[in-house]
Structures are given as C-alpha cells and as structure tokens.
Amino acid sequence: MDHAIQSLADAGDFGKQVKLPRVMDSLRRVLLLPGGCAAVRERAERLETAGLFLGTDWAQPQILIPALSTGSLRSANTDTMVLEAVSDLRLLAVAKGDYQHALVSAEQAADHLSQVLAVNLSLLFSPPTEAEREQQGRMAQVSRELLHYLVAEVGYEKVLENLVDEIWRILRQRPIQVDGVKRMITQIAVARANPDVDLGASGLGADRLISSLYGTTEGCREDPGVEIYRTRLDSMDDSALQYEATGFARSMHDTGLVSPYHAVLLRFLLTRGEYLLGEAMGLSSTGRDSLLCYHELVRSLIEQAVHVETAQCVYGLTLLLERGILYQPPVAPALWRQLALRLSPHSRQRLTQVFGPTPDPRAWLLSGMLSVLGLPLGIGQGDNPTCQSARALSMWAYNDPDYLLQTLVWAARDDEIVMHFEGQPISSRETADTESTALQHDLDPVSLLVVPHLDRIYAEMGRRCVGRDGDPHRWINPEFHGWWSGRGFRINVDVATGQLTDIDEFLRHFYAGYHPFYNGNQPVIHPQPAGIAVTDSAARFVGWHAITVLRVSLDPQDVMRVYFYNPNNDSGQDWGDGVVVGTAGHGERFGEASLPFEQFASRLYIFHFDPLEPGELAAVERAELDRVIGYLRRSWGADRMPVESGATEQD
Amino acid sequence: MEIAETLKKKGVDVAIPIFEETVEWAGAINSVLLDNPRLLGQSMLLRDKSLMKRRAQLGGIRVGIFEEAHERDDVIRFLKRVNQTLLKLDGDPNDPIHLKAFDKAGCLGHRIIRTPDEVDLIPDDEFPMLMESHLDGWEFAVEAWVHNGRICFLNISEYVTLGYSVFVPATPELEKYRPEITRQVEKLIKTFDIEFGFIHPEYFVTSDGEMYFGEVAYRPPGFKVFELLERTYGFNAYHALVLAFDPKTTDEEIDAFFPKEVVDATGHAGCFGVYPRRRVVSRLSVPIETEDHDYFESHELTAPQAEKVTKRTAFGNHWGLLYFFGEDPYTLRDLLKRQEELDFYI
Numbered sequence: 001m002d003h004a005i006q007s008l009a010d011a012g013d014f015g016k017q018v019k020l021p022r023v024m025d026s027l028r029r030v031l032l033l034p035g036g037c038a039a040v041r042e043r044a045e046r047l048e049t050a051g052l053f054l055g056t057d058w059a060q061p062q063i064l065i066p067a068l069s070t071g072s073l074r075s076a077n078t079d080t081m082v083l084e085a086v087s088d089l090r091l092l093a094v095a096k097g098d099y100q101h102a103l104v105s106a107e108q109a110a111d112h113l114s115q116v117l118a119v120n121l122s123l124l125f126s127p128p129t130e131a132e133r134e135q136q137g138r139m140a141q142v143s144r145e146l147l148h149y150l151v152a153e154v155g156y157e158k159v160l161e162n163l164v165d166e167i168w169r170i171l172r173q174r175p176i177q178v179d180g181v182k183r184m185i186t187q188i189a190v191a192r193a194n195p196d197v198d199l200g201a202s203g204l205g206a207d208r209l210i211s212s213l214y215g216t217t218e219g220c221r222e223d224p225g226v227e228i229y230r231t232r233l234d235s236m237d238d239s240a241l242q243y244e245a246t247g248f249a250r251s252m253h254d255t256g257l258v259s260p261y262h263a264v265l266l267r268f269l270l271t272r273g274e275y276l277l278g279e280a281m282g283l284s285s286t287g288r289d290s291l292l293c294y295h296e297l298v299r300s301l302i303e304q305a306v307h308v309e310t311a312q313c314v315y316g317l318t319l320l321l322e323r324g325i326l327y328q329p330p331v332a333p334a335l336w337r338q339l340a341l342r343l344s345p346h347s348r349q350r351l352t353q354v355f356g357p358t359p360d361p362r363a364w365l366l367s368g369m370l371s372v373l374g375l376p377l378g379i380g381q382g383d384n385p386t387c388q389s390a391r392a393l394s395m396w397a398y399n400d401p402d403y404l405l406q407t408l409v410w411a412a413r414d415d416e417i418v419m420h421f422e423g424q425p426i427s428s429r430e431t432a433d434t435e436s437t438a439l440q441h442d443l444d445p446v447s448l449l450v451v452p453h454l455d456r457i458y459a460e461m462g463r464r465c466v467g468r469d470g471d472p473h474r475w476i477n478p479e480f481h482g483w484w485s486g487r488g489f490r491i492n493v494d495v496a497t498g499q500l501t502d503i504d505e506f507l508r509h510f511y512a513g514y515h516p517f518y519n520g521n522q523p524v525i526h527p528q529p530a531g532i533a534v535t536d537s538a539a540r541f542v543g544w545h546a547i548t549v550l551r552v553s554l555d556p557q558d559v560m561r562v563y564f565y566n567p568n569n570d571s572g573q574d575w576g577d578g579v580v581v582g583t584a585g586h587g588e589r590f591g592e593a594s595l596p597f598e599q600f601a602s603r604l605y606i607f608h609f610d611p612l613e614p615g616e617l618a619a620v621e622r623a624e625l626d627r628v629i630g631y632l633r634r635s636w637g638a639d640r641m642p643v644e645s646g647a648t649e650q651d
Numbered sequence: 652m653e654i655a656e657t658l659k660k661k662g663v664d665v666a667i668p669i670f671e672e673t674v675e676w677a678g679a680i681n682s683v684l685l686d687n688p689r690l691l692g693q694s695m696l697l698r699d700k701s702l703m704k705r706r707a708q709l710g711g712i713r714v715g716i717f718e719e720a721h722e723r724d725d726v727i728r729f730l731k732r733v734n735q736t737l738l739k740l741d742g743d744p745n746d747p748i749h750l751k752a753f754d755k756a757g758c759l760g761h762r763i764i765r766t767p768d769e770v771d772l773i774p775d776d777e778f779p780m781l782m783e784s785h786l787d788g789w790e791f792a793v794e795a796w797v798h799n800g801r802i803c804f805l806n807i808s809e810y811v812t813l814g815y816s817v818f819v820p821a822t823p824e825l826e827k828y829r830p831e832i833t834r835q836v837e838k839l840i841k842t843f844d845i846e847f848g849f850i851h852p853e854y855f856v857t858s859d860g861e862m863y864f865g866e867v868a869y870r871p872p873g874f875k876v877f878e879l880l881e882r883t884y885g886f887n888a889y890h891a892l893v894l895a896f897d898p899k900t901t902d903e904e905i906d907a908f909f910p911k912e913v914v915d916a917t918g919h920a921g922c923f924g925v926y927p928r929r930r931v932v933s934r935l936s937v938p939i940e941t942e943d944h945d946y947f948e949s950h951e952l953t954a955p956q957a958e959k960v961t962k963r964t965a966f967g968n969h970w971g972l973l974y975f976f977g978e979d980p981y982t983l984r985d986l987l988k989r990q991e992e993l994d995f996y997i
Contacts, residue, residue, distance in 0.1 A: 004949075007881070018878070022974065025949030029942075 001026035005043065009050035016051050023052060027082050031142045037089060037149040044090035045099045058087040061094075061104045063538040065574070066115030067166075073120060073143040076135040085146045088116060092153055111162075113154050118163035121187045123147045156197055163188065164206050173571055173583050174256045174590035176371045176378040176444045178312055181257070185209045212255045217247035220261040226308055229261050233268045241276055245269070249282025252315055256590070263311035266302055277302075281314065287321040294326050300339055305366035307359045313367035319374030325401050334405035338369060347412045347449055354441055354448060365412060368445025372397045372404070377550075377591025380569035382442035387546040389454035390567035392481050393447060395527050395548055398565075400482060408450060417453040421479050426460050428453035471495050473606055477529045484526035486608035488615070491531075493605050493640070500632075500640045507601055507628055511618035513609045514552050515560065515597060518618035524551055527565070531606030533636040539576025541636035544605070552597065555587040562600040563592045575603060577634045598624065602631030655683035667848075667896045668870045671755070674698050685898065693844060697869040700753050700781040704866075710842025712835070712864045716784040726750065726770045729782045749783045751866075786863050788855035791825060792817070794872060794880070794888075795836050795850050796895040796909070799902070802840070803895060804909040805833060808876055809984075811921075815969075816987040818921025819879045820913050822980045828856060829912075835862050843867070848896050875972055879920040882948075882976055884910050919980045923990045924969030925952055927960045932996035937973075941993060946977035946986055955996055970996070 004026045008019040027047075030036045040047075053059040064087070072084035093099040095110035104112075117124070124147050128140035136143075151159060167184055175181075188206045191197050214223045219232050219240075236244070248262040262280070269276045274295055278288045291298050298321070305313055325331050343351075343361055351361035372379060376397035381390035396404035410417045416429040440448065458480060465472035474489040492506035493499070511518045527548045534542045548565040555561045561582075566573075571593035572583040579599045588594050595603075609615065633641060658666070658680060665684060668677035678694020681687070696702050701719050708714055716733060720726045726748075734745050747765045750773070755761075763785075764770060790813055794806040807829065809821035820826065832854070839845075839852055851872045853865035871877055877888035886908065894900050894908055910916075935954050941947055952971035973990065977983050 010887075021951045022949040 001030050001039075001043070005046055005050050008052065009046070011051075013051070013054070016054060020052075023047075023050070024079050024082055027086060028078055028139075028142075031082065031085060031145070032138060037085075037146055040086055041089040041093050041098075044086065044093040047086060048090055052086065053083070056083060058083055060538060061087065061091060061101065061112075062108070063536065063576075064112065065537060066112055067119050067570075069116045070119050073123065073146070074136070078136075078139055081136070081139055081143065085142065088113060088146065088150060092150060096153070110154065110158070113150055114158040114162045115166070117147060117151055117154060117159040118166055120147055121159070121163060121184065121191070124151060124191075156191070160188065160191070160206060164209065167209055169572060169583070170570060171256050172590070174375055174378050175380055175569065176312075176316070176368075176375055177380055177382075177442065177569070178257060182213060185213055185257075189214065208251075209255065209257075212251045212257045213259050216251045216259045216261060217244045219244050220259070226260055226264050230264050230268065233265065238272075238276070241265075241269070241272070242279060245276055245280035246282070249280055252318070253282050256315060258311045258314045260308045260311045262314055263306050263308050266306055266314055270299055270302060281318040281321070283318065283321060286324055287318065290321040290324060290326050294332055297326070297332055297335060301335065301366065301370065304339060305363055305370055307363060307367075309356075309359060310363060310367035313370040316367070316371030316374030320370060323374070325373065328402060330402040331405070334402060334409075337409065338366060338405060341365075341409060341413060343412050344415050346415050350448060351445060354443075355445065364445045365408075365449070368448075369405070369408060371444060372446045373401055375591060377565050377589075379444065379447065379567065380442075381567040382440050382447070382569065384440055384443065384447075384451060384455075386451075386455050386458065387567040388458050388480065389451045390447065391529065391546045391548055391565070392454055393450060394565055394567065395481055395529075398550075399484065399527055403482070408446060411450045411453050417450070417457065419457050419480070421461050421464060422475070424464075426457050428456045469495075471606065473529075473531065477608060481529055485529050486610045488609035488611035489606070490609065491606050498640060500637055500642050503629060503632070503642070504625060505617060507625055508617035508620055509609070509615065510601055510604065510607055511620050512616060513607070513613075514549065514562070515618065516552060517560070518620065523553065524549060528608050530564070530604060530608070532600075532603045533605050534573075535575045535577075535579075535603065535635045537574040537576050539579075539635035547593075549607070550592060553587075555594070557586070559586075560597040561586060561594045562597055563588060563594045564600070565591065566593045575635070577631060579603065579631065579635070598628045599631055601628045602635070652683070655680045659684055664898060665896050667892055668694075671698075671868060671870055674869050689844070694869065696843060697867065700751055700866055701779075704781065704783075707839070707842060707864050707867075710838065712838055712842060713862065714864050715786050718782050719779055720750070720782050721779045723770050723773065726764065726773070726782060727767045730764060730767065730770075733784050747785045749785060750777075751781050751783070752777045753779055753781060786855040786857065786865075788857040788863065789825070790853065790855050790865070791821065792851060792853045792872060792876075793832060793836055794876060795840075795852075796848075796891055797840055797845055797850065798847055798895050798900060798905050800840060800846055802833065802836060803905045804891065805829075805836060805912060806876075806880060807832060808872070808879075809980075811984050811987040812991060814924065815926075815991055816921060816923045817874050817876060817879070818919055818975075818980070818983055818987065819876065819883060820916050820919065820980075822984065825856075826913060828860070828862075831860075831862060835864070839864070839867060845869075847898065849892050874924065875922055875974075878974070879922060882920040882974075883916045883918055885917070886910060918976055918978050919983045920974070920976045921983050921987050922975065923973045923987050925950075925971050925973060925990075925995045926969050927955070927996040928994055929996065930960055931958050932960055933958060934997065935995065936997050937995060938993045941973065941990065944975075944986060946975040946983060948974045948976050950974065952995060960996075 004019070004022040008016060008023050011019045027040060030039055057063065069084055069088070072080050075081050090099065091104070091109040091113050094101045094104055095106050095113060097106055123144050163184060167181055170181055189210045192206070215221045219236070220229050233241070244265055248259065248265060252258050252262065266277070266280050269280055274292060278291050281287065283291060301317060341362065343365065348361045351364050355364045372393065376394050379390050379394045379397070381387050384390065393404065396407070407417055416427055418425050418427045420426070443451065458476065461476045461480060462472050465475055471491050478485040478487050490506055490509055492501060492503055494501045513519060514524065516522065527550050530547055530549050532545050532547055534545045536542050546567065549562060550565055551563040552560065571581055573581045575581065579595065579602070582588060582594045586594050663684065666677040666680040668674040675691070675694045675698050678691045682690040696706050704714050704717050716736070718725070718729050720729065730745065730748050733748055737746055739745065745765045747763045750762050750764060762773070790810055792808040792810070794808065795802050796804045806819055807821040807825055808817050808819050809825050810817050835854065836852065839850070848869060849871065850867055850869055852867035855863040855865060857863065871888070871892065880886070880888045891908065894905060932955050935952055937950060937952070950971060950973045975983060975986060
C-alpha cells in the first residue's frame with residue numbers, strides 16, 4: 001500500500017487515474033485485515049495529499065453529508081465503499097488532531113463522524129443481511145469493522161445524541177413512511193439494553209422516542225405484548241381507559257408516531273362511547289365535531305383499517321378529522337365507496353408483495369389512504385425518480401381529496417387511470433411500458449398503486465409535447481395537476497441552450513404574483529406547481545425538481561418566507577451558499593419546507609400564474625434583486641449567465 | 652506538414668509515437684523537425700508488416716516463410732505450399748499459418764488458419780495481409796530504449812500464454828539468452844537504421860536455441876508492460892521514452908537514469924488479461940483465491956456492460972488486466988497460468 005500511495009503521489013495530475021486502481025485495491029485488502037482501519041488512518045494524510053480523492057466529492061470534506069454515508073457504505077461498488085471508509089478514517093485523524101486539514105476543523109470532523117455513526121447504527125448492532133451479503137460480499141464486514149473502530153474512538157454518547165436529534169428532525173416533518181425511523185428507534189432500544197454499551201447521559205433524550213412505540217402508557221409500560229395488553233383493557237374502568245387514551249394521544253401528537261398498543265386500544269374503544277374514541281385520538285373541537293357527525297363512517301374506518309400492523313394510520317385518521325374535509329359533500333360517500341371497494345387481482349398482489357399478507361390488502365390500502373388524506377405533505381417519492389407524481393398525489397390530497405379518492409378507485413379497481421390532455425384522453429393502460437412496472441418497496445400503499453399510472457400518463461403527455469418550443473411543463477402541469485394550476489407560465493432558462501434569460505423580468509413577475517408586499521397582500525390561494533434548480537451543499541447544480549408552493553408569509557422573525565412542499569423524502573436540505581431549507585422553527589406547518597423569499601427565488605426556474613390577472617411587473621428594489629441574482633450567480637447560475645446588456649437597459 | 656511546421660514554431664524537438672497508428676505520423680513530423688526525410692520511410696517500414704519482414708531478411712535476420720495475401724486464394728495457396736515444404740502427406744494434420752493485417756497493432760487482426768475452410772471466415776477489410784509459417788518455439792518480447800544507436804536498457808518480457816499474460820523480468824531460463832538476444836536486437840537496430848527511440852520486437856527461440864524474428868513495433872508495448880517495469884524497477888518508462896527520443900539528452904543523463912537490467916529489479920511483476928469464459932455473464936466476481944494471493948496487487952476490471960459475451964475477434968482485446976507482483980518468477984508464472992482456469996465474470 002505504501003508503494004502504491006507513493007506512485008500515486010509521484011504521478012502527474014493527468015496520470016493519477018492509472019495509478020488509482022492499485023491504491024484502491026491495496027486499500028481494500030488492508031481494510032479486510034485486522035488492524036486495517038488503524039493502518040489506513042495513520043496514512044490518511046498521505047493518501048489525501050497523494051490525490052486519492054481528487055475529482056470526487058470526498059475531496060471537499062466540508063460539503064459531505066453524513067446521511068449519504070449510508071448509501072456509500074452499503075454500496076455494491078467496492079471503490080465507493082473504500083473511498084467512504086478512507087474518508088471517515090481521515091476525518092477521524094483530523095478529529096483526533098493527528099492531521100491538520102485545511103478545509104475542516106477537528107470539531108467539524110468529530111461532529112461529522114458522530115452523525116455518520118448515528119445514521120449507520122444498524123451496522124453496529126446487526127450482522128449483514130442477505131441482500132448486503134449478496135451485493136457486497138466480504139466488504140459488508142469491512143463497513144462493520146470500520147464503524148466499530150470509529151465508535152470505539154468517538155464513543156457512543158455523542159453518537160446517540162446525534163441520532164436522537166436526527167430522528168426528531170425527520171419526525172417534525174411528519175412523514176407517512178416511518179419504517180426507517182422506527183428501525184432507528186429500535187436500534188437505540190437495543191443499544192440501551194446492551195450492558196456493554198456505555199451511553200452516558202445522552203440516552204435520556206431517547207426515552208420519549210422509545211416509549212412512544214413500546215411503552216407509551218401505564219398499561220403497556222413494560223412492553224408486555226399486544227395480547228396481554230388487550231386482556232388488561234378488559235379489566236380497566238372508564239377512568240383508567242381515559243388515562244390510557246390521553247396518554248397515547250399526547251404521545252402521538254408529540255412525535256407523530258403511533259404505538260401498536262394504540263391500535264389495540266382504539267379497536268377496543270369501538271365498544272365504548274364516542275367520547276373515549278375522541279380522547280384516544282386527542283381531537284380538538286373540530287375533530288370531535290367531525291367524529292360526532294360521521295361516527296358510523298369513522299367507526300367503520302377504524303374497524304377495517306386500524307390494526308396492529310397499520311397502527312400508524314391512526315395519526316392519519318386523526319388529522320383527517322381535524323382537517324374537516326369530511327364536510328366536503330363528496331368525501332364521506334367516497335370513503336364509503338372505498339370501504340366496500342373490490343381490489344383488482346393485480347392491486348392485491350402488489351400490496352401483498354410489499355406489505356405482507358396480514359392484514360389483507362384492502363386494509364393496507366385503506367390505512368394508506370387515511371394517512372395520505374391526513375398528511376398530504378407527508379407523501380414521499382421514495383426511490384422513484386419522478387417527483388411529479390408524488391407532487392400530484394400530495395396536491396390532490398391537500399386541495400381536492402375527492403379527486404384523489406376517485407383516482408385511487410380507478411387505479412385499485414380498474415388498473416387504469418384516464419386523464420385528458422388538450423381534449424384527448426390518455427389511458428395509463430395503453431401507454432404501459434415495461435420500465436414503470438418495477439416494484440417500489442419504499443412507497444406508501446396509495447403511491448404504490450397510483451404512481452405507476454401517473455408516471456406513464458406524465459411520460460405520455462411529455463411525448464405529445466415533443467417538437468414544441470420551450471419547456472413542456474407549460475402545457476403538462478395544468479392538465480396533470482388540476483385546473484387551479486395557473487395556465488400562465490414563466491421560465492428563466494432557455495431550453496435549447498440552458499442559459500438564463502430575462503432574469504430581472506422573471507423575478508419581478510414572480511414577486512408580483514406571489515410576494516404579498518407586491519401583489520396587494522394576496523395570499524397564495526391554490527397550491528401552485530413550481531420548478532426549482534436543486535443544488536448540493538457546495539451550491540453545485542444537481543438537477544431540476546418539482547415542488548409545490550403552498551404559502552408565502554412572514555415568519556415569526558418577520559422574514560418573508562415561501563413555504564413549499566418537496567416530494568423528496570427529507571425536505572431539510574442544504575442547497576449550499578447559506579441556503580438551508582428549514583423544516584421547523586420558522587413557522588412551518590408539519591411537512592412544509594421553507595426558505596426566505598429571496599433565497600427561494602434564486603433557486604426557482606419555473607412558476608405558474610393566472611394569465612387573466614393584470615401581471616404588472618413588481619417594482620422590486622434593485623438591491624433586493626441583486627441579492628437574489630447574487631445567490632443565483634454563486635450557485636446553479638454560475639455558468640448560465642446571459643451576456644450582460646439587456647438586463648441593465650430595462651431599469 | 653502543417654502540424655510539423657506548427658510544432659516546430661512552438662519549439663518542439665521531437666515527436667514520440669505512443670500508439671501503433673501514430674508511428675508514421677511521428678515519423679513524418681520528425682522528418683521535418685529533425686530535417687531527416689528518411690525518418691518517414693523508416694516509420695513506414697516499421698508500420699507495414701510485410702516491408703518489415705523483407706527488410707529484416709535483407710539484414711540477415713532469420714525469419715519464417717512469409718508472403719503477402721491480397722485475396723483469399725492467396726491464403727489457400729500459401730497454406731498448401733507451406734505444408735508441402737514441410738513434406739506433409741494428404742491426411743496429415745496441417746501445420747497452421749498465421750495471418751496478420753498489415754497495419755494493425757499487436758494481436759489485433761491476428762488469426763491462425765489450419766484448413767482451407769477457415770479462409771472463408773476472413774473479413775474483406777483485413778486484406779491485404781501478411782501470411783507467415785508457424786514457428787514452434789518459445790515466444791517472447793523485448794523492450795529496448797535506444798539512444799545514439801546504443802541500447803540503453805533492454806528488457807525481456809516473458810509470455811506465459813500469448814494474449815493472456817506477461818511478466819518482467821523473465822525467468823532465468825529465458826534470461827540466459829540475454830547476450831544472444833542483445834546481439835539480435837543490435838542487428839535489428841542496424842538493419843532498420845534506428846538512431847534513437849524505443850523498439851518493441853518479438854522473437855521466437857526454438858528448441859535448438861535459434862532465434863527467429865517475429866515483428867517489431869516502434870511504440871510502447873500493450874499489456875501495460877510499462878506499468879510492470881515501473882513496478883519492479885521503479886523508473887517511469889514513459890519518462891524513459893522521452894529521454895531516449897530527445898536528441899538533446901546526453902549519455903550521462905541516460906546512464907544516470909536507467910537501472911541495471913535484472914539485478915536492480917525488486918521482484919517480478921506480471922499481468923493477466925481477463926476474458927469471460929462463459930457465453931452469458933451478469934456480474935464481476937474476482938475469485939477469492941486470486942484476491943487473497945500474496946502476489947495479487949490490483950485489477951482494472953469493470954462490471955459487464957452487456958450480458959452476452961461477444962466472441963473474441965483477436966488476441967489481446969481482453970476485458971481488463973490483473974496485476975501481480977512477487978519475489979519468485981516461477982510462483983508468478985504458475986499463478987498467471989492458473990488464472991486461465993478461473994471465472995472472473997459469472
């Protein structure tokens with residue numbers, strides 16, 4: 001390895017590629033040996049100066065995102081895994097003061113490592129899964145060795161603290177899919193039960209998370225198992241039940257997580273009055289009113305959808321009642337239709353394949369539907385590359401639940417969705433292609449059934465726009481998402497060249513349409529689709545992304561912010577150059593992402609507006625525009641700037 | 652001409668060919684840069700396998716029987732004549748003949764023919780080609796850096812199996828021919844009027860110790876022999892190339908740069924070219940036995956792009972190389988041989 005590192009160091013920049021394989025191979029072999037991590041750590045500085053990381057993201061350790069290490073360490077590509085391992089060992093050397101790094105301080109390095117450990121906790125406590133063994137072979141053991149070595153150096157205390165913070169950060173966005181979070185909490189519980197692991201004082205913050213799943217109330221404090229808990233309920237009087245009900249409700253509203261015991265209680269309470277049901281869901285007067293008005297419907301929904309396995313939908317049901325959408329005339333009958341719905345064999349098969357045989361597929365779908373209707377902003381696109389479909393589902397759940405329910409029926413019962421584009425019908429069945437039929441394992445039940453249809457229709461709409469000038473979203477978005485998407489369309493990128501155009505005018509128009517100080521204090525009425533240029537934590541362009549603008553208003557610190565929905569599974573993202581998307585603490589509602597108006601405008605490239613509105617350009621001050629353009633210039637616009645001239649003349 | 656003039660204006664002294672196809676380009680440019688029109692002709696000699704053989708023969712170097720083929724009938728006639736010369740009777744298995752496209756590098760376009768039926772399989776675009784009789788013997792290659800007509804460094808590369816594996820320096824059995832090999836290479840340098848640069852000839856040594864010339868290239872060898880040399884001797888062979896080609900390099904600089912052959916080697920470095928053995932493959936899987944061998948150093952194999960393995964069209968177009976390094980040449984040789992029986996793609 002030393003020889004290989006030396007020859008890499010000696011090679012000129014253009015020749016490093018040739019020398020790399022030997023370094024990578026020797027690193028891989030050293031890491032497989034006992035004491036390999038320590039050996040690599042000692043050589044970390046030489047490896048980096050020799051140019052191991054040149055041309056990769058690891059070359060700039062300050063931009064690395066701990067959460068992404070999960071993917072790297074489990075990668076089937078050995079080189080990716082080795083680079084991640086070496087990078088972590090390098091940061092350990094930096095954290096311990098053995099290596100003075102120009103770009104990261106010891107504190108930053110230590111912090112990064114504890115986060116890496118936190119998000120990869122499962123590697124510390126569980127042997128490789130079959131999938132890991134299949135994909136990584138012996139390398140699966142290396143990632144474990146690495147983490148054991150790191151944790152021995154860093155200590156559990158810090159790791160757990162980070163993990164708990166991370167879980168709370170994700171939970172504050174109230175995702176529908178909480179399996180990952182539950183797994184992490186389970187890992188913490190396992191660690192706490194292990195006497196060899198010294199957790200220090202930090203473990204205390206984890207208590208609330210663990211108890212929210214496994215020992216929420218007096219009746220299940222010691223995690224007795226659902227059977228025993230059920231028999232205990234029989235012997236409780238009303239005041240004891242009331243105590244249980246409020247305990248679960250408080251925990252659920254606090255964390256967004258639902259304990260399986262909660263589902264047992266709720267089913268049990270079907271035999272009691274509405275009052276205790278309402279208490280168990282922690283309903284406010286609005287929710288309680290919905291429950292009383294539609295008590296039979298709600299009881300049926302609980303009866304059919306709420307099981308130990310699908311407990312999480314209790315939270316969806318609760319919020320559905322709180323949103324008051326049952327008062328929209330079509331919604332209650334549509335839910336009755338859903339309760340009696342016969343699923344197509346294909347739908348049943350898909351649901352069973354992903355969620356397992358119990359409870360039956362219909363219960364899974366119902367529970368998923370309750371979650372989607374209760375938490376429209378909790379939908380995540382999973383590993384699915386088409387963000388448009390997740391955005392559409394979310395928008396319908398938020399703005400037009402009736403339409404969502406209708407679409408779901410078409411997909412689940414008929415295996416076909418028909419949408420119209422410029423007067424012509426598009427059937428998802430006719431345009432079926434092989435690519436979108438792959439099974440996604442990380443989607444909620446509703447997305448699982450509906451998204452493949454939407455993806456096909458969306459792709460077909462795109463095909464019908466081939467050959468037209470400009471960006472096809474001008475025509476697709478309003479037809480795909482709903483009538484409320486403005487037919488007016490504005491883009492600041494020239495599609496043919498990728499260069500920015502009319503930046504000033506684009507921004508003034510956006511201010512005029514959306515900024516309350518420039519549009520007569522008019523709040524956003526309907527959720528509007530918009531396109532943003534996503535950048536990474538080094539402000540480099542990553543790709544175009546679909547989001548929904550939900551609100552624009554002043555935050556508690558009196559900063560004008562745009563609140564939006566991001567179909568990505570985690571909205572809290574660092575887009576570089578100080579643009580950090582907030583998910584809590586700036587007046588965000590659950591599931592909303594937010595940015596100050598200027599920063600948001602700097603990443604925006606497509607927005608819609610109502611063409612019938614006057615559309616006068618806002619007289620935004622030059623200084624403010626320049627700030628926005630500054631953000632733009634320092635990030636994705638860096639190499640897209642138009643030739644200076646036209647922009648200044650208009651002033 | 653335009654390139655040569657431009658380079659001259661920019662103060663370039665010499666052009667160095669790196670790939671087979673650039674040999675005559677470099678020759679053309681150098682004839683301008685060094686004001687020596689014969690350099691172009693020389694490079695043509697080194698590019699055309701037929702001219703090359705003739706020139707070698709003229710210089711008194713032993714070569715096998717060879718002829719040019721312009722069409723398939725020529726091939727059939729040559730095959731018959733060669734076997735007639737060898738006094739084969741009807742029904743005896745034919746001795747094979749070798750066919751090589753005139754201007755392709757190394758093993759590209761190299762095929763072996765035993766029966767007239769196989770002649771039909773030759774694609775049209777490989778004509779004209781050189782036909783040679785088959786030489787039974789031990790094939791090896793030489794890398795020689797030449798400066799002012801003098802050999803500054805001569806390496807002998809031993810093939811374990813042609814087209815699969817090579818290692819440097821060679822085993823003592825082959826190295827014992829070094830004095831004779833050096834004489835042969837000197838003869839070659841004289842015959843081809845080579846003043847400076849780098850040559851990569853191939854020879855056969857027959858069981859009675861006779862050397863036969865195969866061919867010579869005026870460019871770095873394939874199979875990453877330069878990498879192997881750097882691994883074992885520690886000098887950068889491309890750097891050496893620059894020194895040998897540069898007319899301004901002094902003899903002192905040359906002597907200071909090159910190590911002493913064989914004695915200065917830190918071990919033996921070899922590589923193995925991987926070909927998938929199965930017709931359908933789905934992924935890369937380096938055998939544990941290879942990966943865990945003390946001599947194994949690295950590989951440059953990549954995941955398969957397609958599941959169907961296309962039939963090998965020639966020697967040398969392997970899917971990637973494995974590198975080995977170790978003390979003992981015999982262990983290394985056996986290890987390289989062993990790799991031929993392993994599956995790297997499954």
